[in-house]
Amino acid sequence: MSSVEQQLEEIEATIEQEVPSDVQITEVRYEGPELVVYTRDPKRFARDGDLVRQLASKLRKRITVRPDPAVLSKPEEARQQVLDVIPDDAGVTDLDFHVDTGEVVIEAEKPGMVIGRHGATLREITQETGWTPEVVRTPPIESSTVKNVRNFLKQEREERRDILERIGRQIHREEMSDDEWVRITTLGCCREVGRAAFILSTPETRVLIDCGDKPGAEDEVPYLQVPEALGSGASSLDAVVLTHAHLDHSALIPLLFKYGYDGPIYTTEPTRDLMGLLTLDYLDVAAKEGRTPPYDSEMVREAIKHTIPLEYGDVTDISPDIKLTLHNAGHILGSAVAHFHIGDGLYNVAFSGDIHYDDTRLFNGAVNDFPRVETLVMESTYGGRNDYQTDQKDSERKLKHTIKNTLDRGGKVLIPAFAVGRSQEIMLVLEEAMREGEIPEVPVHLDGMIWEATAIHTTYPEYLRDELRERIFHEDSNPFLSDQFNHIDGGEEERQDVADEGPSIIISTSGMLEGGPIMSWLEHLGTDPDSTLTFVGYQAQGTLGRRIQNGWDEIPIDNGAGRGRETLTLKMDTEVVDGFSGHADRQGLENFVRTMNPRPEKVLCVHGDESSTQEFSSALYHEFNMRTFAPKNLETFRFV
C-alpha cells in the first residue's frame, strides 16, 4: 500500500470518529489540494455547518463534502427542487448536474442570491436534494472566452478529475529529504521587463512562477533550457503559479505542456480565462506576423485543463512542504501577489508579480500584509530614481483636457491600450466624465480584444474594487454597459466609417503599437493633425510606441499579404498621460515595502530595466537597511 493510500485510510478513520456515529462516510480522496469526503448523509453535513469546519481544522486540510452517488435524487427530479429553493430574482441561466461528483453547477446572474446569507441557500439546496451546489456568474456582457472555457471544462470534466486526483496524491506524498534549503533561480525578467520566470525550489519541491515572453523581443524567452529549469524534464516541476495574465508573465505557460509538463497551474479564475484569451491571441498574432508560434492552441487547452483556481486568501498545500496563498495585487483583473510558506515555519517568500499600490478605479491596492515574509521578490518597472508618476487625479484631468481639446477641434482621440486593465480603467474615467458633463458625449469605440476583456471583468466583479463591485452587484448600474461604448466588430469597414464620421474616442490594442488594429487606426488617423495619439501605458524598449514617444514619425505600414510595406509620416498630435499605469510608480513601490507587514529581510528587485532595478535596490537598502539585490537572469540565490 502506498503511503498516500495509508494516509487516506487513516484520515477516513479520523473522520469516522469525528462525525456522529450514524453518518456514513463511503470514500475519501484527494482532488488537487482538497480532500473530498463522500457520504451517504450529505444532508447532515448541510444541516450542521460546523461539522466541516471542525474536520478541516482537525485534519488541517481543505475539505469538500460530496454525496455518495447512490443516495442522489435523479437530476430531472432535483432540477425543480433546486429552482424552488433559489429566489426567482437570482436569474438562473443554467443548471448542470454531474452525477459522478454529485455536484450541480448553477449559473446565475446574481450568484449572491443563490448562495444566500452565510451560504444558507446553498445548504438548503443540499438539504433538499442531496446535491452539492457550485455557483458561477452569468457574464453580464456575453463573453465567448468565459463560455468557451466553461464548456471546455464541462466536456473535460472526467479527465480533469483524474488529473486532480493525481495532483492531489502528489501534493500529499510523504516528504523524502532531510535536507533544508530554499532557493530562487531567475530565468527571466531580471534587469529587463519581460519573460518573467522564476523557480522556487527546496529539496522536496520545484515551483515555476510565471513563464512569459518579452514584448518587442519575441525571440527572447525565459531560459527554460538550462538544467535548473526543465533540464531534467518539465515533469520535475511540482507546480506552476501564474501571478497574472499579461503575456510577459503567461505567454509560455502552454509551452510547458508541449515540453511534457502535466501538473497544476495555480492562479485565480479570471487569470485563467484571461490567459486563455491572451495566449490564443498571441498565437494568432504570431501567425499573422509570419512567426512560427512555439505551441498550438491545443496546449492552451491543456493549460486551462490543468488550472486549479484559487481565491485570494486561500491557503493551499501545493506540495508536501509548500503552502501557497494568492493576494490581490491591484494590477489587472485577477492579478496576484503569490505568498509561499515553506516547511513548518521554515521560510516565507512573496513574489509581488506586477502591483499597483494605491487603489485605482478598477482595483483595490495591492495587499502587503502577511503572517510572515523573509524574502520579497519585487517588481521594479518604475523603480528608477525619477520614475515618479503623476497622481491619477491629475492624469485624469490631463486626459480629459486632451480629449476635450481634440474633440473641440473636430479631431479624434486614439488611445492605444492593453486590452486587459488599462482599457477598462480608461473606460471608467470616460464613463464618469461624460456622465458628469466634463467632456462631450461622443462614441467610445473599443477595438481589438478590449470588449471581450471587459466582458471577462464584469463576469468576476468580486475581483474589482469594493465600490465598483457594489455598483455591479447591487445597483445594476454597471458602468461598462454604458451606451457610449461601441464594440468594433465590423472590421475594416466599420473602422473606415468611424474615421469618416465626426469626433470620437477610440481605444485599441496593441498597447505598445506592436501590431493589432491600432496599426489600422494609425493609417486612418495618422496623418490628421487634428487628432491625438494618447499614450496611457508603459512603452517597452524596442516597441514602436517607445520609438514614437522618442520622436520617431516614420510608421511602417504593412499593406497586407504580399503587397509590401510603405511608410506613413505621423502628423497626429502625440500626448503622453502617464498616471494610468497598472504599475506602482517609484513612490508606490517604496510605499509597498515601507508599509509591508512584516518587513522582509531581503528583497530581490526584478522586472525593470537595469537602472530601475539597481536604483530601486539601492534605495531600499539605504532607506530600510534591508539586504537587497538586483539579480541577473540565470542566478540562483539561496536562503536558509
Place this chain on the structure above:
Amino acid sequence: MSSVEQQLEEIEATIEQEVPSDVQITEVRYEGPELVVYTRDPKRFARDGDLVRQLASKLRKRITVRPDPAVLSKPEEARQQVLDVIPDDAGVTDLDFHVDTGEVVIEAEKPGMVIGRHGATLREITQETGWTPEVVRTPPIESSTVKNVRNFLKQEREERRDILERIGRQIHREEMSDDEWVRITTLGCCREVGRAAFILSTPETRVLIDCGDKPGAEDEVPYLQVPEALGSGASSLDAVVLTHAHLDHSALIPLLFKYGYDGPIYTTEPTRDLMGLLTLDYLDVAAKEGRTPPYDSEMVREAIKHTIPLEYGDVTDISPDIKLTLHNAGHILGSAVAHFHIGDGLYNVAFSGDIHYDDTRLFNGAVNDFPRVETLVMESTYGGRNDYQTDQKDSERKLKHTIKNTLDRGGKVLIPAFAVGRSQEIMLVLEEAMREGEIPEVPVHLDGMIWEATAIHTTYPEYLRDELRERIFHEDSNPFLSDQFNHIDGGEEERQDVADEGPSIIISTSGMLEGGPIMSWLEHLGTDPDSTLTFVGYQAQGTLGRRIQNGWDEIPIDNGAGRGRETLTLKMDTEVVDGFSGHADRQGLENFVRTMNPRPEKVLCVHGDESSTQEFSSALYHEFNMRTFAPKNLETFRFV
C-alpha cells in the same frame, strides 16, 4: 557528413598544403583535445622539428604526429634500434610497442636521457625506427599504484582510444548557441571545508570542478541531485576537472561514472595516480567502518580510464568555447590552479583549488600569473582574521624541539598526517635534521599509505620544488630513500615491536584521527605520558583530531569485529605545530591575491568555515576594492 567530419577533411587539406608535397598524410583524427596526424613519413617530421610547430600554430591545435601502421618496422626489429639510440645510463626498464598507434612507451629510470637535449634523442628514435616514443619514469621507490595504473591503461588501450576519439569529436563540435553567459554554481565546500564541487557553465558547456566528500561528515556530499548538477543526466557534463587528489576534492569523482558520466577527467598525471590510491582507500575505509560505499572499485578504474592528463601550462581545448590550463598550486603533488578561458576573449575564471603561496620543502609556491582573470574562486581554509600561521622555519624549530625533548625522555613521537603531502614535507624536515645532527638519528616509521604516497612523489619529480627535483634527478641523493625511513608493512605485529622498542618517530594516517593505523598507535602509545602526539595539519570540525585539540581525552577504541568498544584515556603529551599546513595561511592567501597578475575583478571565497570565508571576503573587499562574495552552497552566480 557531420560537421566534425567536414572539419577534419578541411584540416587534412590544410595540412597537405603546409607540408612538403612528398610527405604523405594518411589520416587525421581527434584524440581527446589533440589532433593526431598519421603519416607515411614520420621520419620527415622527426627531422624537421619546426614542421609540427608550424602546423600547430596554423591550426591552433595541439598536434601529435604518428606513423601510419603500414610503414612501421616490426616491434622485434625496432626494439634493438630503440635501445641502441638511448644511452645505457638512462636505465630503461620497459619497452612497450603499440602497433595501433605507432607508439613505443619507454619506461626509464632517467627519462631526461631518453628525451635528450630539446628532444633530440626522441627525434632520433623516430628517425631510426618510425615509431613515436613516449617516456615515463621508472618509480625510484616501487609504487604498486603507479604500476597498477600503467598496467591497467595498457590493457584498456583500445577502449581508451575509442573514448578519446569520442571526446575529441565532442570537444571540436560546432558551437550551437548565440547566447553569451558564464555562470558558476556552488555544489559544495561553501562556508565549510569539504565536498568541493562547482559547475562552470556557458550556453554551450558544463564543467564540473572537483567532486569531493567531507571529512568527519561522510554522509554530507555535494549536491549532485539538484537539477543544475546531474538532474539532466551526468552525460550533460562536458568535462570534469580535478584540482588535486585529496578526498575532499576527489572522493566522488568515480561516482559520476556510476551516474552515467562517460566524459573526460582533466587533471595532472600524479593527481590521477593519487586519486586512484586515495579513492580505493576510501572504499576500503568505508567497508571497514561498515558504511556502504557509494560506488565500487570498478568505478575508480573507469575514472582512471577517462582521465586525460595535462601538464602545468598546457592550454587545452575542453569544449568548443572553453580552454583549460592547469598551473602549480603548491598544495600537494600534482595540485593545480585551474584557469578557464571562455569564448574568444569573453571571460576568464580561475579556481585556486587548495594552494600554498610560499615555497615549501616539497613544492614551489602557487602560480598566480595569468594572461587574464576576471573572477577568482579562492580557497579560504585559513582566511579567518586570526589565521596567521607560524613561519615554517619557526615551526620546524618547534617540531625539532618537541621531537628532541620527547626522544630525550625516552618517549616516542606520533605524528598523524595525511598520507599525501604533509607526510613527505615532514620526512624532508626529519631527513635534514638528522643529517645535520639537530635531532637524534632514530627510526622514522611510516604507517598507512604514506610509503606508497612517497613512492608516487618520487615517480614525478617534475612536480616537486626545483631544488628537490634536481636532487632526485641529478645527484642521486633522493632524500626519500634515506635509511631512517621504515615502511610499516608488518601490520599489528610490527607496530607492537616498534612500541616495545626504544625512541622513534611514527608518521601515520589518518591525518585527522578518523580511523586508519593511527588508531592503533593511539592504543599503543596513548597512555604513555613520555610520548607526544604532534599535530602538523588542519583538524576539521567534527573529527577526533579536533576534539583532542579542544581538550578531549576520551578516545573510543574499537576492539574489532563484534568485540565492542571501549574508552582509552589519553595521557600522551599533545603538541600542535601549525606551520606545516599545505594551505596558505591568511597572510599567504592575501599575498596570493595581492601579487596576482592581473588582479581579478571578483573573488568568491570558498573552502573555509563560515567565519573564515566571510572574514576573508570582507578583507579582500576592503583591501583591494574588489567585489567579493562568501557564497553558500547551491547558489549560482552569473558573470557576463
